[in-house]
Amino acid sequence: MTRDKDIENDKESFRDHLTTVSKEGKRNWIFPQKPSGRYYAARNIVAVILLLFFFSAPFIKINGQPLLLLNILERKFVIFGMAFWPQDLHLLVFGALSIVIFIVLFTAVFGRLWCGWACPQTIFMEMVFRRIEYWIEGDRGQQIRLNKAPWNWTKIWKKTLKQGIFFGLAFIISNLFLAYIIGVDELYTIVTDPPSEHLGGLSAMIIFSGVFYGVFAFLREQVCHFICPYGRMQSVLLDNNSINVMYDYVRGEPRGKVAERNDVGGKATLEDLGLSPESDYGYGDCIDCKQCVRVCPMGIDIRNGTQLECVHCTACIDACDDVMDKIDKPRGLIRYSSEDAIKEGKKKILTPRVAGYSGILVVLLAIFVTLLSMRPDTETSILRQPGTLYQTLPNNQYSNIYEIKAINKTFDAIDYEVRLRQPEGELVELGDINTVPAQGSAQGRLLVKLSGNQLTESNTELVFDIYANGNKIETVTSGFIGPGSQEN
Secondary structure (H helix, E strand, O other): OHHHHHHHHHHHHHHHOOOOEOOOOOEOOOOOOOOOOHHHHHHHHHHHHHHHHHHHHHHOEEOOEEOEEEEOOOOEEEEOOEEEOHHHHHHHHHHHHHHHHHHHHHHHHHOOHHHHHOOHHHHHHHHHHHHHHHHHHOOHHHHHHHHHOOOOHHHHHHHHHHHHHHHHHHHHHHHHHHHHHHOHHHHHHHHHOOHHHOHHHHHHHHHHHHHHHHHHHHHOHHHHHHHOOHHHHHHHHOOOOOOEEEEOHHHHOOOOOHHHHHHHHHHOOHHHHOOOHHHHHHOOOOOOOOHHHHOOOOOOOHHHOOOOOOOOOOHHHHHHHHHHHHOOOOOOOEEEEOHHHHHOOOOOOOOHHHHHHHHHHHHHHHHHHHHHHHOOOEEEEEEEOOOOOOEEEOOOEEEEEEEEEEEEOOOOOEEEEEEEEEOOOEEEEOOOOOEEOOOOEEEEEEEEEEEHHHOOOOEEEEEEEEEEOOEEEEEEEEEEEOOOOOOO
């Protein structure tokens, strides 16, 4: 009875403190045991695919353009070979909203599956940096002993080697990260030219390297605990039907170590206790071996229920399945499931909330695809030159001066032409804007002459047709100010 009460107190005490912080407020360093099992093997395959994509994407080009380019500095974005400009902000807004709603929907159904299987933080930390740590310092017990050992030669060279490799990897990752922002060609120029010619780029490399090194060498799980907002979002997105890494407390409780079960069996038979042969002397399937705790990279006990710190890495599932195999119990004491599925045996994914999120996502995606299909290859603005009025010309003619700016969103230069469709008049180019470079812009000025007989109002609408390589691609309107108006 006393032990059951102690177990219950332990199960609730996790709410009062963080496993990564000691009572004195100091950092509790997490030494997770090296995982193994079917889920870990599957995660390895996913990690290899994602790492190959990350390291190769900056070098992949489509029609001479990068596969992905997020040049925030120059406000130029290339996503899967398609260029986006600030003028496409509405597309980016609907695209971003679609991604946010998808994350909300995905989390409501599958919890933090993204965190454990595809998040760059987890991929690099668990599949790259942690593996190097196992290779140099050994498994959990060896790492703990090395950390407690005095600074002898073995500890010095192991720690130095590990940190040196960590920083080298962080430097490589930071360079690739920078390539996604400025492009691999610009990065190559920065690397090969003298540092004095690219102080800004060199500073960015150093800053990124320091950040990545600090994250993977020191912050580690703290990023998921305190910095990443996704974990905090989880608390409002999950419900009892969400699929998470769950401990089957119905099957596992009450816990009892193997020695305790044998002790009970030695004192009384199942018949004496009034128990069936399947009851295991009244204990659940959990033998309280704590293997699920030892392998957890977040330092939590999954048996305490769903927690914000859990990233669904499935290490506890593999560890528990291995223990169940050894004691001849069925696998799945810890598994992907939901609260209602464990407590009541009900499995329900399509809930009203999930249906609502799905409907919103479909609408946003429909709008995004429609706008994307209607996006023109060029964008032209023709505005009357600020601060000027109309000019009076001989033979009852009047003129206005316009500023024109053309943006070419394609990857090829275009032959550009502006024609005045209506009303009939004369268009005079005041600057060369016959060619717009690929992924560039051009600007100039236009002079429009109209007869006074056509100016029935003080502000007459002009309609311009825009031609690229001889084909009409766009129609732009502007206003013509005539006599009787003093507007700018």
